[in-house]
Every structure is written in structure tokens, then in C-alpha cells.
Amino acid sequence: MVIKNAKIITPEKITDDADILIEGGTIQSIGRDLSDTDTLDAKGMYLTPGFVDIHTHGGYGADFMDSTPEAFSDALRFHLDNGTTSVVATSCTAPRESIISFLDFTREYLRSGARESRLIAGVHLEGPYLSKRNRGAQKEEDLAIPDKDDYSYILNYADIIRTVTLSPELPGADKMTRALTDVGIVVSGGHDDGIYPEFMPAIGAGMSHLTHLYCAMSELRFKDGRRNVGLREYALTDDSLTAEIIADDRHIPPELARLIIRAKGADRVAVVSDSLRCAGFEKDDRLYKLGSGDDAQLFRIGDGVAVTADGTKYAGSITPVRAMVKNLIDAGIGIVDAVKTGTLTPARIIGKGKEIGSIEVGKRANICILNANFELIDLILDGNIIQKGK
Numbered sequence: 001m002v003i004k005n006a007k008i009i010t011p012e013k014i015t016d017d018a019d020i021l022i023e024g025g026t027i028q029s030i031g032r033d034l035s036d037t038d039t040l041d042a043k044g045m046y047l048t049p050g051f052v053d054i055h056t057h058g059g060y061g062a063d064f065m066d067s068t069p070e071a072f073s074d075a076l077r078f079h080l081d082n083g084t085t086s087v088v089a090t091s092c093t094a095p096r097e098s099i100i101s102f103l104d105f106t107r108e109y110l111r112s113g114a115r116e117s118r119l120i121a122g123v124h125l126e127g128p129y130l131s132k133r134n135r136g137a138q139k140e141e142d143l144a145i146p147d148k149d150d151y152s153y154i155l156n157y158a159d160i161i162r163t164v165t166l167s168p169e170l171p172g173a174d175k176m177t178r179a180l181t182d183v184g185i186v187v188s189g190g191h192d193d194g195i196y197p198e199f200m201p202a203i204g205a206g207m208s209h210l211t212h213l214y215c216a217m218s219e220l221r222f223k224d225g226r227r228n229v230g231l232r233e234y235a236l237t238d239d240s241l242t243a244e245i246i247a248d249d250r251h252i253p254p255e256l257a258r259l260i261i262r263a264k265g266a267d268r269v270a271v272v273s274d275s276l277r278c279a280g281f282e283k284d285d286r287l288y289k290l291g292s293g294d295d296a297q298l299f300r301i302g303d304g305v306a307v308t309a310d311g312t313k314y315a316g317s318i319t320p321v322r323a324m325v326k327n328l329i330d331a332g333i334g335i336v337d338a339v340k341t342g343t344l345t346p347a348r349i350i351g352k353g354k355e356i357g358s359i360e361v362g363k364r365a366n367i368c369i370l371n372a373n374f375e376l377i378d379l380i381l382d383g384n385i386i387q388k389g390k
């Protein structure tokens with residue numbers, strides 16, 4: 001198939017009136033006057049890579065922790081309808097048995113070769129090794145401390161786990177960081193309560209990423225008569241750290257998005273949805289569960305964002321990555337950089353930068369055709385047009 005006359009957004013620039021030749025699910029050639037029996041005219045449209053969401057809990061009523069084929073299918077449908085073609089299914093803090101059954105289910109699902117399983121780029125464990133103070137919507141009873149808990153079960157799932165979020169100042173966090181990074185898992189700091197230099201041993205041990213920067217994260221504060229930065233401020237100038245932002249204009253307002261991207265650059269910032277099961281639904285009065293347990297935390301849809309049942313905290317987002325990238329463009333970030341934060345940068349963070357995340361020869365042909373307003377017109381998954389957008 002050839003997609004013709006499009007404005008192709010590559011990691012470096014926008015190429016006008018260009019064609020893409022796709023064969024066998026792979027991008028074969030990018031240029032002018034390419035031909036094939038099967039052509040699609042995309043005159044005036046933007047072509048971006050399929051979006052990559054490395055932190056999402058679900059959508060369309062489903063949470064990945066439900067650990068059923070139906071739940072995975074519903075959550076993935078939410079993402080596909082919004083142009084996201086690779087997701088890292090994310091757990092929440094829960095009893096160990098439910099985390100293990102989520103991991104077992106996901107591993108089986110990936111092995112089953114189910115059609116949609118190619119959308120799953122791995123698993124992110126969000127906790128349970130998180131601070132009490134900044135646990136956000138995560139459940140206090142299920143929190144654990146690395147020093148006092150046997151986390152070795154996580155190492156047995158290194159084949160599917162891409163990322164683990166932990167709070168770097170907790171006792172034993174540095175040792176745990178080393179154990180995880182040794183088996184190839186990305187350690188991400190977040191939901192933490194440390195100040196400089198308490199989190200430095202974990203960074204020294206290999207912590208390389210940050211979970212939703214500025215949300216449920218330590219900040220500048222007085223301690224023992226001294227003012228010390230938290231992870232929010234420290235992160236801005238440490239180039240060894242990449243960071244997620246929930247760019248839904250709620251968790252991260254546009255002014256803050258500009259500050260973060262100016263400080264870290266689009267190569268180190270990944271837009272994530274952190275979407276919950278209510279993502280994709282209209283505002284209603286229902287209470288939804290975070291995760292799957294009978295006594296799970298409850299939340300509801302607030303003003304453009306998910307909030308805890310009592311309405312006092314943000315609980316996650318209801319916005320897909322594509323819409324967040326559009327928010328960044330509206331905030332004044334250049335289109336090429338904004339798209340990179342939702343595609344190539346997250347792909348690289350999880351070690352998939354050679355396979356997905358950009359429109360380049362040799363990569364999987366996961367492509368969004370978007371109008372000038374960044375609305376999804378068509379979606380191409382592994383070389384097949386799979387649907388019209390909404």
C-alpha cells in the first residue's frame with residue numbers, strides 16, 4: 001500500500017506532500033511518486049506514528065488488572081480508537097496475589113498470539129513500593145517497603161515487565177533498583193516522599209525514569225533548618241532521567257508543560273495517559289474502581305479528569321495520548337517535538353525505539369492519519385487500515 005501526498009511527521013521534521021510505501025506490515029520507503037496497486041490519498045493530512053502509551057490502566061470500563069480477555073480487549077479498543085498502537089499495561093498498588101494474577105494473565109495473553117496482543121508492549125508495575133504521603137489514589141494498606149518485603153517474584157517476570165515505579169527514598173530502594181535494572185527492568189521514581197540527597201542512591205543504582213513528573217512527587221521543602229529540592233525540581237536538570245507527564249491540562253497545566261519540556265527536551269519527556277477505566281466515557285455519577293479488588297479505591301469522572309470519590313485528589317486521566325500531544329501543540333510546543341513525546345521518546349524508554357515510535361524505513365507500519373485538528377481519520381496497524389477514527 002502507498003499513502004500519498006501526506007504531511008509526514010518524522011523525528012526531525014515535517015515533510016510535505018510525501019508518500020509512504022508499506023509492505024508486509026513494515027515501512028519500506030518514504031519519498032515522492034511512490035506507487036502501488038493499493039493507494040490511499042492523504043492530501044492535507046498529518047501522518048504520525050501510532051502513539052505509544054507507557055502508563056495506562058485502562059479505558060471503556062475496563063482496567064488491565066481485571067485480567068480477563070474482555071477487559072484487555074475493551075481497554076485496547078479505547079486506545080485504538082484514539083490512535084494509540086502500543087501500550088504498557090499498568091497495575092495499581094494491590095495485594096500481591098492480584099499483582100501476580102495480572103502478571104500471569106498478561107504473560108499468557110502475549111503468548112496466545114491473540115490479534116490484539118501485539119498492542120501490548122509490556123507491563124508497568126505502579127507500586128506497591130510507594131511512599132505513604134504521596135501514594136495518590138493508591139491504597140495505603142497495600143503499600144510495601146523494599147527492605148521488609150520479598151520482591152524477588154518481580155524478577156521472575158522480567159520477560160514482560162518493562163517498568164517498575166518505586167519511591168527511591170524508601171529503605172532498600174537502591175538495592176531493589178539494582179536488582180531490577182540487572183534483569184533489564186526500567187526503574188522509575190515516583191509517588192515518593194524524599195528530598196535531595198535521599199533519592200541519590202537509587203539514581204546511582206540505575207533509576208533512570210520518573211513516573212508522572214510533578215504528580216504525587218516530592219517537592220522543595222524545609223527539613224532540619226535547610227531547604228532541599230524534591231524530585232520535581234531535581235529532575236529538571238538531571239539528564240540521566242527521563243520523565244512522564246500527564247499532559248491533560250489538569251495534572252500538568254500548559255505553563256508547566258512548557259517549563260518541563262524546555263528543561264528536559266522532547267527526547268527525555270514522554271506523554272502518558274495514566275488513563276483509568278472511565279476513560280472514553282461521558283461524565284456520569286458512577287463510582288469506578290481503581291484496579292479490580294472488592295475493596296478497591298473508588299473514583300469518579302470530574303471536570304475533564306478522574307478524581308477520587310471524595311473529589312479531593314486527581315486519580316488519573318481520561319485523556320488519550322493523541323489528545324495530550326494536541327494539548328502540548330496548543331501550549332506552544334512545536335509539532336515535531338510534541339509528537340515525539342507521545343511516540344519515539346516513550347518507545348525508547350521501554351527499549352522499543354528500533355521497532356516502533358517513528359515513521360522510518362524498517363519500522364512497524366503503525367500510522368495515524370490525522371486532520372489539521374489532530375483528530376484521527378484513519379489508523380493503520382501493522383500495515384492494515386483497521387478503522388476510521390471518531
Ligand SMILES: [Zn+2]
Nearest residue numbers: 055090126274
Ligand atoms: Zn497510574
